[in-house]
Amino acid sequence: MPKLITGVGCPYCGSSCDDLEVLVSDDETKVLEVHNSCIIGSNLFHHANDPTRPRLPRQRQPDGSIKEIPYEEAIDYFAKTLLAAKKPLIYGFGSTNCEGMSAIGRIAEKAGAVLDNCATICHGPSFLAMFDNGYPSCTLGEAKNRADVVVFWGCNPMHAHPRHTSRYSIFPRGYFTGKGQMQRTVISVDPRETDTAKLADVHLMLDQGHDYELFDAFRTVLRGHDIPDKVAGIDKETIIKSVDIMKKARFCMIFFGMGCTHTDGRNHNIDAAISMTRDLNDHTKCSIMAMRGHYNIAGPGQVWSWQFGFPYCIDLSKGTHAHMNPGETSSIDLAMRDEVDCFVNVGADAGAHFPIQAVQHLKKHPFIVVDPNFNMASEIADLHIPVRIAGVDEPGVVYRMDNVPIQFKAVLKGLPGVPSDEELFDRVYERMCEITLTQPIWLAAKENRKYPHNTNPMVS
Amino acid sequence: MSKVIMNMITQRSIEEGAAMEKGKTNPDYFDACSICEINPEDMKKLGIWKNTNVRVTSECGSVIVKAIEPTQFCPPGLAHIRQGVWANQVVPPRTQSTGTPQYSGFPVTIEPAINEKLKTALELVQGSVGLWKGGK
Numbered sequence: 066m067p068k069l070i071t072g073v074g075c076p077y078c079g080s081s082c083d084d085l086e087v088l089v090s091d092d093e094t095k096v097l098e099v100h101n102s103c104i105i106g107s108n109l110f111h112h113a114n115d116p117t118r119p120r121l122p123r124q125r126q127p128d129g130s131i132k133e134i135p136y137e138e139a140i141d142y143f144a145k146t147l148l149a150a151k152k153p154l155i156y157g158f159g160s161t162n163c164e165g166m167s168a169i170g171r172i173a174e175k176a177g178a179v180l181d182n183c184a185t186i187c188h189g190p191s192f193l194a195m196f197d198n199g200y201p202s203c204t205l206g207e208a209k210n211r212a213d214v215v216v217f218w219g220c221n222p223m224h225a226h227p228r229h230t231s232r233y234s235i236f237p238r239g240y241f242t243g244k245g246q247m248q249r250t251v252i253s254v255d256p257r258e259t260d261t262a263k264l265a266d267v268h269l270m271l272d273q274g275h276d277y278e279l280f281d282a283f284r285t286v287l288r289g290h291d292i293p294d295k296v297a298g299i300d301k302e303t304i305i306k307s308v309d310i311m312k313k314a315r316f317c318m319i320f321f322g323m324g325c326t327h328t329d330g331r332n333h334n335i336d337a338a339i340s341m342t343r344d345l346n347d348h349t350k351c352s353i354m355a356m357r358g359h360y361n362i363a364g365p366g367q368v369w370s371w372q373f374g375f376p377y378c379i380d381l382s383k384g385t386h387a388h389m390n391p392g393e394t395s396s397i398d399l400a401m402r403d404e405v406d407c408f409v410n411v412g413a414d415a416g417a418h419f420p421i422q423a424v425q426h427l428k429k430h431p432f433i434v435v436d437p438n439f440n441m442a443s444e445i446a447d448l449h450i451p452v453r454i455a456g457v458d459e460p461g462v463v464y465r466m467d468n469v470p471i472q473f474k475a476v477l478k479g480l481p482g483v484p485s486d487e488e489l490f491d492r493v494y495e496r497m498c499e500i501t502l503t504q505p506i507w508l509a510a511k512e513n514r515k516y517p518h519n520t521n522p523m524v525s
Numbered sequence: 526m527s528k529v530i531m532n533m534i535t536q537r538s539i540e541e542g543a544a545m546e547k548g549k550t551n552p553d554y555f556d557a558c559s560i561c562e563i564n565p566e567d568m569k570k571l572g573i574w575k576n577t578n579v580r581v582t583s584e585c586g587s588v589i590v591k592a593i594e595p596t597q598f599c600p601p602g603l604a605h606i607r608q609g610v611w612a613n614q615v616v617p618p619r620t621q622s623t624g625t626p627q628y629s630g631f632p633v634t635i636e637p638a639i640n641e642k643l644k645t646a647l648e649l650v651q652g653s654v655g656l657w658k659g660g661k
Contacts (some may be wrong), residue, residue: 077546104539108546129656143596160610185624193623221597227539256534257605258598273532273603274630302625323536327628378624395624416550417610417646420618420626421653422585441610441650467541 072472075106076456079357079466091337103227109138120450127519144496150407157413159183159359164463165486166368171507180379184366190326194335204467210239214314215254219324220356223260272298280337317351361463400426416441453479534611534629558609562595588614610646618634
C-alpha cells in the first residue's frame with residue numbers, strides 16, 4: 066500500500082511550505098504523488114526518483130575522464146586537499162539542513178577556511194543594511210493575520226516564491242484580515258509588469274536601478290516636504306497616493322527582493338527601505354522582510370552567527386578568531402582577486418550561478434562539489450560527492466525567510482550507502498584530525514554523534 | 526546591422542525554477558533559460574525577428590540567446606535574461622565591495638545573429654574552463 070505522508074516540508078524556496086502531502090511507494094523508495102506544492106516543489110520531489118542519481122563519489126582522472134571511487138577515498142582526498150590549501154573557500158548551503166551547516170563549521174575552523182553561503186550573492190546586501198540600520202521585521206503569520214497593505218518592492222513572488230501570496234501575504238483570511246484579499250491593498254514596485262504587479266492595486270513601474278531615489282521621495286513625502294514632479298519615472302501624484310495608502314494602513318508589510326539587492330547601490334537600497342519602515346512607524350505599524358531565496362538560506366545566517374558571531378563571509382584563516390568583511394572576504398571578491406586556492410561547493414551551484422569569470426578563477430585550483438544531483442558545478446569538479454537530499458530523504462531543521470525554524474521530514478529511504486551532509490562532514494572532520502594527530506574535540510562533545518568510530522577519543 | 530545599448534536585468538521565472546529542479550542538463554532548462562525577453566518596439570529598432578537568435582555582449586563577455594517577446598511586460602530599453610548559465614555568461618562580476626555581482630542593471634549591446642547556434646549549458650560552462658569534450 067502506498068503511504069501518504071502529511072505535514073511535509075518543501076525544500077525549495079524561502080516560503081518553506083510545510084503543508085505538503087507526499088504519496089510514496091510502500092517500500093518508501095519512490096515518490097508517487099505530491100499534493101499542495103507548486104510546480105517547482107512537485108518537480109523537486111519527483112526528481113528524487115531519478116534512477117541515474119549518483120550513488121558513489123566521482124573523481125576526475127588526469128586524462129579528464131570521470132571514475133567512481135569509494136567514499137573512504139573521497140573523504141581522504143577532501144580532508145587532505147583542505148589541509149594542504151593555504152586559504153580554502155567553502156561556499157553554498159542554501160539547500161541543506163542546519164545540522165550540515167553546523168558540521169561544516171567544524172571543518173572550516175580546522176582548515177582555516179573562508180566560510181560563505183549563498184547570501185553573499187543574494188541577500189548579503191540586506192545583511193549589510195541590517196548591520197547599519199536594524200531590521201524592524203515580524204513573522205509571516207503576523208503578515209497573514211494583520212497586514213492590510215502589502216508592498217512588494219523589487220520582488221516577484223508569483224515566480225520566485227509561488228505560494229507566498231496564497232499562504233502569507235495576499236489571499237489568506239487571517240484573524241484580523243477575515244476578508245482576505247478584499248481587505249488588502251497591494252502595491253508592487255518593479256520596472257517590469259510582472260505577474261505579481263498584475264495582482265497589485267497600484268503598480269509603480271519605476272526606471273530600473275532608481276529605487277534609492279524613489280525610497281528618498283517616499284521618505285520626503287512622509288516627512289511632509291515637497292518632491293519634484295517626477296522621481297525615478299513615477300509621477301508625484303502616484304507617489305503621494307502610495308505614501309498615503311501606506312500611512313493609513315493599520316499594518317503595512319514591505320517585502321523586498323533582488324530588485325533592490327542586485328542593482329546599483331546594493332545595501333544602500335535596503336538601508337533606505339529600512340529607514341522608510343522606521344519612518345512609517347511614526348504613523349502606523351510597519352514591518353519589512355527580505356524575500357530570502359532558498360528554503361534554508363536563513364539557516365547558515367543563524368547557525369554561523371551562533372558558532373562564529375557572523376552570518377556570512379567568515380574568514381577563519383587566523384585560526385583563533387573569525388573576521389568578516391564582505392567585499393574582502395566574500396566568495397566572488399576572493400575569486401576575482403585569486404585569493405583562494407581550493408573551492409568547496411555544498412548544496413548550491415556555483416558553476417551555473419556565479420558570473421562565469423569567477424568560475425574560471427576558482428577552477429584554477431582543486432574544486433570539490435558536495436551535491437545530491439548532477440549540476441554545472443559537479444560537471445566541472447575534480448571530485449563530486451553525492452549526499453542525501455535534505456527534506457526528501459534526510460530530515461532536519463530549516464529556517465524560513467522570517468527565521469522561524471521548521472522541522473522537515475524525510476519521505477524516502479535514502480540511497481543505500483549515501484550519507485547525509487552531516488555524516489559526510491563529520492567523517493571528513495574526523496579524518497582531518499587523524500591526519501593532523503589532533504583530538505576530534507567537537508565530535509567528542511556532540512551528544513548524538515555517529516562519528517568518530519572511537520566512542521571516547523578524549524580517553525584514548 | 527544595427528547595435529543598440531540596452532539595460533539588462535537577470536531575474537527568476539517559474540519555468541526556470543521548475544526546469545532547474547528537473548536538472549540543469551534537462552532540455553526544459555535549456556528551453557527556459559537560453560532566451561532574452563525584448564520589447565517588440567526594440568526588436569523592430571534592432572531588426573530582430575521574434576524567436577530568432579541574437580548575440581548579447583556586455584563588458585565581460587557575450588552569449589547567443591533566442592530573442593522572444595516578453596512573457597511579462599518589459600518596457601523599451603530594458604532586456605531580460607532569466608537567471609542561469611546563459612545570463613551568467615554576461616553578468617559583470619563587479620560587486621561594489623559588497624560581494625554581490627551586478628546581476629541586474631548592466632549595459633549590453635544586442636545584435637541579430639540568426640545563423641549562430643545556441644550552446645547547451647554544459648558546453649558553455651565546461652567550455653569556459655577548458656573541459657568541453659564535445660564538438661563545436
